Each structure stands twice: as C-alpha cells, then as structure tokens.
Amino acid sequence: MTETNQAHSELDSTETLFHDIATPLLIAKIKAGLLASYLPQLIKTLAESPHLLHLLPDDKKVIDALISAPEIMVSNLEVVQKKINLLSESIQHQANNFGTYPLGDNLGAKIPNLNLDQAMIPSVRTPAIKTILLVDDEVVHRDIGESLLAPHYQVDFAENGLEAIRKCEQKQYDLILMDLHMPKMNGEQATIALRTRVSNETIIIGLTSLPLGANQSGLLARGFTDFLEKPLSMKGLQNILQAYSRNA
Structure with missing residues (x-):
C-alpha cells in the first residue's frame, strides 16, 4: 500500500468511526425522548389505579428511579453529543491551522469537518x-x-x-x-x-x-x-x- 493510500485509508477509518457513533446515538436520543415523554405519566397512572398497582415494583425508590431515568438518559446523551462535537471541532481546527492531521508514520491527510450534526x-x-x-x-x-x-x-x-x-x-x-x-x-x-x-x-x-x-x-x-x-x-x-x- 502506498503512503497516500494508507493515509486515505486511515482517514476513512476516522470518518467511519464518527459515522458509526452518530447513527446509534441518534437512535438512542430518539428512544430516550419517547421514554421521557410517556414513561413517567404511564407510571403515575398505574400508581393511581388500585387494580393496576400490582404491576409496579414495591420499592418506592425503584419507582422514582424509573420516573427520573428517561430525563437522565436524555441529558447524558446530550453530554455525549457535545463531547463528540468538541472532538470533531478540535480535529477540524488542526486541519485548518496546519493543513494536515498526523496519520500513522507522520503521514498527513486533510480532515473534513466531522461535527456530529453533519457526520x-x-x-x-x-x-x-x-x-x-x-x-x-x-x-x-x-x-x-x-x-x-x-x-x-x-x-x-x-x-x-x-x-x-x-x-x-x-x-x-x-x-x-x-x-x-x-x-x-x-x-x-x-x-x-x-x-x-x-x-x-x-x-x-x-x-x-x-x-x-x-x-x-x-x-x-x-x-x-x-x-x-x-x-x-x-x-x-x-x-x-x-x-x-x-x-x-
């Protein structure tokens, strides 16, 4: 493999890594958002219905955790997205300032903007x-x-x-x-x-x-x-x- 081909191959791997993160992250955010919208109200409805109360855990701490979990998931996923965006911007900054980004044995290749929103x-x-x-x-x-x-x-x-x-x-x-x-x-x-x-x-x-x-x-x-x-x-x-x- 030539040095140029190796550089392009490693660059492709970097892009693919960001893309592979972006898709499951988007799915997780959408699913967590749905849980945050519906799960707390569903649990509260069950808790207010005596004939359905047996479907809930006996421990109130577990019930409270189930109610709060979706919002925590959404918040954590947003933090992950921000961190990935920062990493992407850092790579882009190096590409803009230096023109290349070190790959392998001091090889260089242009790094595109890999902001998660665009990834x-x-x-x-x-x-x-x-x-x-x-x-x-x-x-x-x-x-x-x-x-x-x-x-x-x-x-x-x-x-x-x-x-x-x-x-x-x-x-x-x-x-x-x-x-x-x-x-x-x-x-x-x-x-x-x-x-x-x-x-x-x-x-x-x-x-x-x-x-x-x-x-x-x-x-x-x-x-x-x-x-x-x-x-x-x-x-x-x-x-x-x-x-x-x-x-x-």
Missing part, C-alpha cells in the same frame, strides 16, 4: 440520483434517513407500501429505499406493484434488519435492485449511491 450527511454527491423516496413505518428510521440524505437530495417519505405507490404516481424518484417489513403493504408487495408503474431506471433498495439468506435471489427477481441493512449507515448509503451513480 451522517453523505460527502458524495451523485448527479444521477436527485430524488429519493424513503419508505419505512418507524419514525426513528425515517429520522435517520432524513439526517443522512436531506441536505443533498430531494427526499420524500412514506409509512407503508400503499403510501409509497401513491407518492410514485405523483412524482418520479431516482431511488426508492424500501423497508421490507411494514403494515398494510410490505416492501415486497409494494415493489412488485411499483415495477409496473415506475421507470426501469428507478433503483429500489430493500431495507431490512434481518438476514435475507436464500430469499435474496427471489426478492431480486421481484424487482429489488439491491439491499441495505437497518439502521441506515453513512458507509452503506455511500456505497449504494456511488455504485449506482457510476452505473447510471
């Missing part, structure tokens, strides 16, 4: 892909997709296959990110229906948190172009966007 945004612009439809019934995954894609692409969202079909009848999309497991109409059913409605050039990427195994070939035959694991990650999206931008 999940694709650095690769793809002229062949301008409009994207993300189809997923879970809010957290739509939020992750928006953080990753919205700054550089026209992104719309659908909560199930039926809504995705309606959206595609109103607008043409270059890329459709399709969750496989959804209520009302799942991703496989929606993709079969969409292939008779959208352009042959439309890329449909299946999203799943479960291994596809032998089902992958069957899903490809039904109209999927490729697949990505959930939750969406910067690296996975970059690979897909780069691959199909080159092939366009």
